[in-house]
Amino acid sequence: MDMQQLAQRAKAAAIHLAAAGTDTKNRALEEIARALKARSADILAANTRDMERSEQQRLSAPLLKRLRFDDAKITEACLGLQSLIRLPDPVGMTLSALELDQGLELYKVTCPIGVIGVIFESRPDALVQISSLCLKSGNAVLLKGGSEAAETNRILTDVIAEAGDRAGLPNGWLALVETREDVTGMLALDRLIDLIVPRGSNAFVQHIMNHTNIPVLGHADGICHVFVDRDAEPEMAARIAVDSKCQYVAVCNAAETLLVHEDIAEIFLPRVHQALVAKGVEIRGCNRTAAVIDCRPATPEDWATEHLDLTLSVRIVDSLEAAIDHINTYGSGHTDVIVSGDPDRGVRFMNHVDSADVFYNCSSRFSDGFRFGLGAEVGISTNKIHARGPVGMEGLMIYQWRLMGDGHIVADYSGQTPRPFTHRKLDKPFPA
């Protein structure tokens, strides 16, 4: 089947999956866990072939590590499935209920978005997570994985689809595509696919955003800041700065720029400098920073650069307002941190920094779906609409307005003597 046919089949399946009961979906999740264990030898063999081929192709060690899918990963995936089974069904929840008039009741009820296209990196465990999140939330899903994981992804998709069949899920709710042409095809199908979730490099996500009319949920840049305010506790500020920069440098929620209030710069900078240098961090400082600590001079491009490496841009600012301006100008709306002794200044920072995640006295690295208690994460969004920051199952939901009447027509509520609406809040769920 080509991309268009897969998407058509997925759209048809989505209608039925949206109406599937909680029991059916949970049974399918159980079946998937069972099948992953039952087929583990085949899965591990496929993964070994992917690993061997990738080693021959000199894939880097961190990427090889992400590619590995072994018994421990299968156990972890099954634990994830069990915790998903325990979560309440997000479909069919009544968000509001309003009597418009006697016998005319309006309900706002959650429902799946429809067909989700997910383009993900080489981790095969992401395939299990994403497809099970889509299943529980009632969404059909078209997956495009990394070519390094081709064999692992293929067998995982087969195992999951077959388990779904046995549980009575509509055929075609899950499909795997493999080529770049398939991705191009996906982006053109705005009448069949409702949302694209691209995970990957900045340039890749930007490319997706620029080449489709389908809404895209994700983030390109992750230029995160730590601002050390004038009355910050220097020891705490240094720990947070080091953790935000160094705990895992290659990820979107790592800090790229350290902003320091001028009143604390002479005390704080030497201290953090020592800690950063000990971790192997190269500092690119503004002129004022260079007068306090030893560093390479920062260029204006540094403020707008996601280093994703052991490099940190450092700038001294005059005030809280100057820090906020810097972040709103050069940041990417992802995660920004203030370290301050004054909670009121923390709140001022949060009220004025236009980012998905704003943190007070803690590391930028907490910005993550698991740490946020969302369970698995679909991705992190820097969008300004729908879902922002770490996105769990909630980001795969939308709602439908359901109006229950008894022959009501609008003509009675118009003209010379219109019937008034009661608009009375109801405290009851949609009568399903």
Next chain:
Amino acid sequence: MDMQQLAQRAKAAAIHLAAAGTDTKNRALEEIARALKARSADILAANTRDMERSEQQRLSAPLLKRLRFDDAKITEACLGLQSLIRLPDPVGMTLSALELDQGLELYKVTCPIGVIGVIFESRPDALVQISSLCLKSGNAVLLKGGSEAAETNRILTDVIAEAGDRAGLPNGWLALVETREDVTGMLALDRLIDLIVPRGSNAFVQHIMNHTNIPVLGHADGICHVFVDRDAEPEMAARIAVDSKCQYVAVCNAAETLLVHEDIAEIFLPRVHQALVAKGVEIRGCNRTAAVIDCRPATPEDWATEHLDLTLSVRIVDSLEAAIDHINTYGSGHTDVIVSGDPDRGVRFMNHVDSADVFYNCSSRFSDGFRFGLGAEVGISTNKIHARGPVGMEGLMIYQWRLMGDGHIVADYSGQTPRPFTHRKLDKPFPA
């Protein structure tokens, strides 16, 4: 100022408007109401010039009616402002609170989207409504109105902006643009404008959607259906069909296609035929319909056509499932109605029809922000993400994740002996 400068100024203003207190915003709404009354003579004079020019240009009577902005409209606008003042401030509401660990608390707090671009039709009262909705929700707004209303829009914008200045709103939160080139300019500013709301014809909205990377909230087609099920009460079904089609034909929530279950067709069709013909409706029926009532033959294009006129496509279907399929194939995801004597079949219809609004035993014409109790309406959305159906102030909001710590770093929650997260629900609002 050109479009880029206006948008830059709006973005800067949006940061401050997002942090403006409820009192400041309500004071501004009061000032606007006061100023509309104080400047009413000037406003009416400007509107008279617009009306006279438009009459000379032979604008149609319904458009002239929409263009008129008289004393009654000013009074109505002021009532709208008063009711907006009474509404709770949608900014800063805590949607959830979670303890991640001792002293590390995560809050999901509502905030404005940022800068909204609204392109609206000739009604000057829409300008007052939209700008006041944006103000209360803390969003900056760039408006493009119809050229017929140029003078009225200009003075209304001045009056509102000046009133905002007096109340202490940030300069530039509101701006009016006037040319088509400005709209083109708007669509290119995806780094400054966060959401476009286009109101107008199908072709116009489609054009907007195809020419911007900015998220668009709205609807192109409004192909709404009424399905009369086998056990519908024929008298009720006829009333609902006539109201859905005829109560106001030129609007997006008017019915375009009537689907009739085959078991009821011979009883129902002659009855509704008579009522529709009495209203001057032309019926385009499928072959089976033509065997029961006098009508023009329907072509396949009719199923996908938004007539927006006294024309109704009619088709006999074999089953509830066939009706659902027809709607999901030809509909536009706007508003679809089932008339049935069986609520279970109503719920089945709602569970399977993938539309923003699904109604049971009432007219499609109820699909409207005022009737839904949302207060004023920004527009009606057939999007699958963010906001669906009639969109009130809630559709102009998003949220921000706020994490309050006390020196917490991620290194402590990683490695060989990671600290566990508590992920304990908190029952308290963000401490602002």
